[in-house]
Amino acid sequence: MISNPPILQVRDLVKKFGAVVAANDINVDISKGEIVGIIGANGAGKTCFVNMVTGYLPPTAGSIKFEGEELVGLETRKITHAGISRSFQVSQVFHSMTVGENLMIALAIANNRALDALSLMDTPELRSKLDNVLNRYKLNAQKDTTVSALAQGVRKLLDIAMAVVSKPRILLLDEPTSGISVEEKFDFMDIVMGALKEDGVTVLFVEHDMEIVARYVSRVLAFYQGEIIADMPPKKALADKKVQEFVIGKEHHKKKK
Template identity: 50%
Template sequence: MSDPILVTENLEKRFGGVVAASEISLSLYPGETLAVIGSNGAGKTTFVNMVTGYLKPSSGTIRFRGRDITGSSPRKTAQAGIRRSFQISQIFPQLTVLENVMIAEIAAADGKGGLRRAALTDARMQTGRAVLDRFGLGQHSDTAVGTLPQGIKKQLDIAMAAINDPALILLDEPTSGVSSDEKIEMMERVIAPLKADDATLLFIEHDMDIVTRFAERTVAFYEGKILADGPTREVLSEDDVRKYVIGGVHA
């Protein structure tokens, strides 16, 4: 087996006297698709926020590709090759789909050359259209994002996170707010191009049908700790997971 792309060791996050995450140790391997499950407040997003630099761990270490990135800023974490989407899409509703992607391209390139000049280049527009086609969004390129259904907005947010082919992508509740009829189709449209590029994926999800369909491995969080970690169907069948996680996942 190859070396892990991401390793966390005894991660802990405290907010005053409240322990939001404790003893979080896991290894994620190149090409894996890992689901993180747990009821609200179980520590899932806290964990992702620590890995992506939005929260500094109170203790513990994070290594990405063998390098210690503990406490790195979101920008430095992204530049290292870790990107993420958010539960609430980080997009500009008044701009078109293509304009949103172009802004994400500029951010991925660290804004060199200035926002306006970079945004107006033909090459950047062509790259943006290629990204949209790759994620099945080409037909929406000139549409204002605010007029689109939630599923398309989520798809766009993930496409923007995938610009420049990061090695690790973390998706925070990618199907949140998406209708049950749209969820599977939306996930298929975003997972396929990411897996075609051998991206390593970690996604937080409350829908067990989505977890079963798309995750090879699942980690269950409970009260800020890892309750179970293993092949998805095995984890979902564990008594404690069924009792404390699946039973309360919508609590």
């Protein structure tokens, strides 16, 4: 299944919260350009996995290597510098600023302008980059709208757009379609995945919606009780008995009936 050399290597990854084991000896390789869906019931360890890869949570044991470089122990911003970025289940944006200002800050930091205290943020170069991002993520109409006045779906788009401006090689999305209406979810994912494919970004995303998983991913990692119980293409995964029983819950419902 893995054709390219792995860009991300996870070995013997363990995370314990007291007696609770949130990650139990996880081993997985992710290849460059893959679109990987991470599925699992609530509490299966999906977000914990994303948090460990992005440095938000330190693992209890194990190794996470990105292009050969060990990530465990690195601060979150160093992991961003290395080339891994993320979005959040609850959008993490600057709520008192406009969409344009949010993206300008992201662009300015990504362009290392923050290291130069004498650089004005609002430059023609950054403005041109801003226009580009606004176009690609269809955020033009909301450019001057304050985030607190935005709909949930637009905040999610902004959150992802901010994560992408640093040109990461791996992007982790934590439940990108949560809080987005059924009618909007495919349009939303088309915008996001279209933009990410153009950039050739390797994407891992946590998702509960199996329609989204079936449509957009090339590989599924199914989590159950902190372990990966299935690692296969989406069609096969969604038909897998274990996945149906422990992730989708079909067996469970049948038994109940």
